[in-house]
Amino acid sequence: MSHDLLDPAGAQRIILDACSQGQRERCHSSAALGRILALSVVSTSALPPFDNSAMDGYALGGGTEPLPAGSEWPIEGEQAAGDAARSAHGAWEIMTGARVPGGLDRVIPVEQAERLEAPLRVRLLADLTAGQNVRFAGSDVAVGETVLAAGNLLAPHHLMLLAALGVASVDVASRPRVAVLCTGRELVDDPAMPLASGQIRNSNGPFLAARIPRAGAELVHAETVSDDVDAFLAAVERARVAGARIVVSTGAVSMGRYDFVPAALERLGAEVLFHKIAIRPGKPLLFARLPDGTLFFGLPGNPIAVAVGLRFFVEPALRTMLGLPRERPWQVPLAASFTKKPRLHFYLKSRVEVNAQGQLAATALTGQESYRIRPLAEANAWVGIPIDATTLPAGTLVDTYGLGHLESPQWDWKAS
Numbered sequence: 001m002s003h004d005l006l007d008p009a010g011a012q013r014i015i016l017d018a019c020s021q022g023q024r025e026r027c028h029s030s031a032a033l034g035r036i037l038a039l040s041v042v043s044t045s046a047l048p049p050f051d052n053s054a055m056d057g058y059a060l061g062g063g064t065e066p067l068p069a070g071s072e073w074p075i076e077g078e079q080a081a082g083d084a085a086r087s088a089h090g091a092w093e094i095m096t097g098a099r100v101p102g103g104l105d106r107v108i109p110v111e112q113a114e115r116l117e118a119p120l121r122v123r124l125l126a127d128l129t130a131g132q133n134v135r136f137a138g139s140d141v142a143v144g145e146t147v148l149a150a151g152n153l154l155a156p157h158h159l160m161l162l163a164a165l166g167v168a169s170v171d172v173a174s175r176p177r178v179a180v181l182c183t184g185r186e187l188v189d190d191p192a193m194p195l196a197s198g199q200i201r202n203s204n205g206p207f208l209a210a211r212i213p214r215a216g217a218e219l220v221h222a223e224t225v226s227d228d229v230d231a232f233l234a235a236v237e238r239a240r241v242a243g244a245r246i247v248v249s250t251g252a253v254s255m256g257r258y259d260f261v262p263a264a265l266e267r268l269g270a271e272v273l274f275h276k277i278a279i280r281p282g283k284p285l286l287f288a289r290l291p292d293g294t295l296f297f298g299l300p301g302n303p304i305a306v307a308v309g310l311r312f313f314v315e316p317a318l319r320t321m322l323g324l325p326r327e328r329p330w331q332v333p334l335a336a337s338f339t340k341k342p343r344l345h346f347y348l349k350s351r352v353e354v355n356a357q358g359q360l361a362a363t364a365l366t367g368q369e370s371y372r373i374r375p376l377a378e379a380n381a382w383v384g385i386p387i388d389a390t391t392l393p394a395g396t397l398v399d400t401y402g403l404g405h406l407e408s409p410q411w412d413w414k415a416s
Contacts, residue, residue: 005276005277005278005283006274006276006277006278007277007278007345007387008277008278008279008312008313008345011274011277011285011287011313012312012313012316014273014274014287015273015287015295015313015316015317016316016317016320016326018273018287018289018295018317019295019317019320019321020320020321021173021320021321021322021323022173022174022176022321022322022323023173023174024038024039024171024172024173024174024323025171025172025174026169026170026171026172027169027170027171027172028168028169029159029162029163029167029168029169029170030159032154032158032159032162032170032172033154033155033156033159034153034154034155034216035153035154035170035172035173035175035216036151036152036153036154036172036173036216036322036323036324037148037149037150037151037152037153037154037170037171037172037173038150038171038172038173038323039150039170039171040146040148040149040150041146041147041148041162041165041167041170042144042145042146042147043141043142043143043144043145043146043147043165043167044143044144044165045141045143045165045166046137046138046141046142046143047138047140047141047164047165048135048136048137048138048139048140049137050085050099050100050137051099051100051134051135051136051137052097052098052099052100052134052135053079053094053095053096053097053098053100053107053133053134053135054096054107054133054134054135055096055107055109055110055133056094056095056096056109056110057093057094057107057108057109057110057112057113057133058073058075058091058092058093058094058107058108058110058113058122059079059088059091059092059094059100059101059104059106059107060073060090060091060092060104060105060106060107060108060128061088061089061103061104061105061106062105062106062128062130063130064130065130066127066128066129066130067106067124067127067128067129068124068127069124069125069126069127070123070124071123071124072116072121072122072123072124073090073091073121073122073124074090074091074119074120074121075090075091075092075093075115075120075121075122076088076089076090076091076092077092077093077101078092078093078094079092079093079094079095079098079099079100079101080095080098081095081096081097081098082098083098083099084099085099085101085102086101086102087101087102087103088101088102088103088104089103089104091121091122092104094107100134105130105131105134106128106129106130106131106132106133106134107132107133107134108122108124108126108128108132108133109133112124112125112126112128113125141161141165147161147165148161148162150323151323151324151325153216153406154170154172173216173321173322173323175216175217175218176216176217176218176245176246176317176318176321176322177217177218177220177242177243177244177245177246178212178217178218178219178220178244178245178246178247178248178314178318179219179220179221179222179238179239179240179242179244179246179247179248180205180208180209180212180219180221180222180223180247180248180249180250181222181223181224181225181232181235181236181239181247181248181249181250182202182204182205182208182222182223182224182225182249182250182251183224183225183226183227183232183249183250183251183252183260183261183301184202184224184226184227184250184251184252184301185226185227186198186199186200187199187200187201187202187205187224188200188201188202189202189205189224202224203303203373204250204251204301204303204306205222205224205250207303207306207307208222208248208250208306208310209222211307211310211404212248212310214404214406214407215310215314215315215318215404215405215406216318216319216322216405216406217246217318220239220242220243220244221238221239221242221244223235223238227252227258227260228260229260229263229264229267232249232252232260232261232264233264233267233268236264236268236290240290240292240294244294245293245294245295245321246294246295246296246297246314246317246318247290247294247295247296247297248297248299248310248314249261249296249297249298249299250299250300250301250306251299251300251301252298252301253275253284253285253286253298253299253300254284254300255284261286261298262275262286262298265286265288265296265298268290268291269290269291270288270289270290270291270296271288271289272286272287272288273287273288273289274286274287275287275298277313277345278343278344278345278387279308279312279344279345279346279347280344280345280346280347280370281300281302281304281305281308281347281368281369281370282299282300282302282304282305282306282308282309282347282370283300283344284298284300284305285297285298285299285300285305285309285313286298287313295317297309297313297314297317300370302370302371303370303371303373303376304349304368304369304370304371304372304373304376305370307376308347308382311347311382311401311403311404311405312347312382312384312401315327315404315405316405318405319405324405327401327405327408329384329399329400329401329408330352330360330399330400330401330408331397331398331399331400332352332360332361332362332381332383332397332398332400333359333360333361333362333394333395333396333397333398334361334362334363334364334383334392334393334394334395334396334398335353335355335361335362335363335394336363336364336394337391337392337393337394338364338385338391338392338396339390339391339392340385340389340390341390342387342388342389342390343387343388344387345384345385345386345387346368346384346385347382347383347384347385348364348365348368348382348383348384348385349364349365349367349368349375349376349378349379349382350362350363350364350365350379350380350381350382350383350400351363351365351378351379351380351381352380352381352400362381362383362398362400364383365378365379379403380402380403381400381401381402381403382400382401382402382403383398383399383400383401384398384399384400384401385398
C-alpha cells in the first residue's frame with residue numbers, strides 16, 4: 001500500500017547518511033568557472049591597489065579645506081594611467097584610473113575647470129573638497145578581507161574579482177564521479193537510425209549526460225545495456241574501473257519480468273537501502289551501496305521519473321559530496337488551485353513567472369504524466385506537493401525548486 005512507502009524526506013536522509021564530503025583540489029582561477037569553492041578566499045592585496053582618479057581632470061592638494069571656485073593653480077605636470085608614483089604640488093592633469101601623485105588628494109573634472117595659457121594654469125569653476133573624485137586604495141577590498149566564502153558556485157563575476165585581486169588559483173571541491181547505465185533492449189542511441197517496430201529513442205542518456213555536469217559532477221562513463229543481468233554487471237564493472245563513485249541506472253527496477261536490476265545488485269553483494277518511495281513520478285526508485293562503497297541509484301525508466309530521481313535524490317547526494325548545505329526551496333504561491341490524491345508526494349513540472357501584480361507565481365503545467373517530455377521542455381522549475389495534501393487553493397505557498405540544485409538561488413540562510 002502506498003501509505004506504507006518511505007516518504008521522500010526519509011529517503012533523502014538515508015541517501016545523505018550514506019554520503020561523505022569529497023576531496024578538494026587546486027584549480028587555476030581561469031578554469032574555475034562553475035566549480036564549488038572549497039576554501040574561502042582571503043585577499044592578500046588591496047583593491048584598488050592605490051589611490052586613483054575617478055575621471056579625467058586635474059589633481060590638486062589642499063588639506064582639509066575646500067579649494068574655492070575661481071582659484072587658479074599652475075599646471076605642473078601630467079599623470080596618465082600606468083604612470084608610477086611620484087610626489088607633486090600645484091595642479092596635475094590626470095587621466096581616469098591614473099595614480100594620484102603623492103601630496104595631492106582631490107580631482108576636479110575637466111568639465112568644472114578652465115585651462116588657461118601664459119602661464120599654464122587651471123581655474124576652478126566649482127569648489128573642490130578633499131577626497132573628491134578619488135578612488136581610495138582598499139575602498140573596494142581591504143587586505144585580509146574574506147571576499148568569497150566556501151560554498152560559492154564560481155560565476156563570471158567571481159572570476160572578475162579573483163583576477164582583479166591577482167588570485168591565480170583557488171581550492172575547489174572535487175567533482176563527484178558519476179556513471180550512467182541506460183537499460184532496455186528497445187532503446188536506440190543513434191538519433192539518425194530509423195526505428196524498428198517496438199523500438200524507442202534513448203532520451204534519458206542524453207538528458208543525464210547533459211544534466212550531471214550541470215549538477216557539479218563529472219560523467220566518467222555512459223552506456224546503454226540490454227535487459228540482461230550479465231551484460232549489466234559487466235557495465236557496472238566498467239563504470240567502477242572508470243572511477244565512478246555513483247552509478248545511476250535507468251529502467252528495470254519495477255516488478256516486471258524484465259526488471260532485473262534488483263537481481264543484479266544481489267549478485268554484486270550490494271546493500272539495498274530502500275526500494276520504492278511515496279512519490280509521483282518515480283515511485284520504484286532504488287538506492288543501494290555496493291561492497292566497495294559505490295552508491296547506486298536505480299531510477300525508473302520513464303523520462304520524467306528519471307528527471308525527478310536525479311533532481312531530488314541524486315543531486316542531494318552530490319551536494320553533500322561537494323560540501324554544500326542542504327538545499328532549501330523557495331516558497332512561491334500557486335497561480336491556480338491544484339488537486340491530487342493523498343499518499344504520494346508529487347513533483348510537478350512547473351513554470352515560475354511574474355504575475356500582473358509583479359509577484360512570483362508558480363503554475364503546474366498540463367501533462368504531468370511521467371512519459372510526457374514536452375512539458376519538461378517548457379518548465380523552468382519544479383514544485384513539490386506534500387504527501388497528505390489534496391486540494392491546494394490558488395495562492396497557497398508551495399516548495400519550489402530550480403531545474404537543478406546549482407540553478408536555484410543560493411540564499412545565505414544564516415543571515416535570514
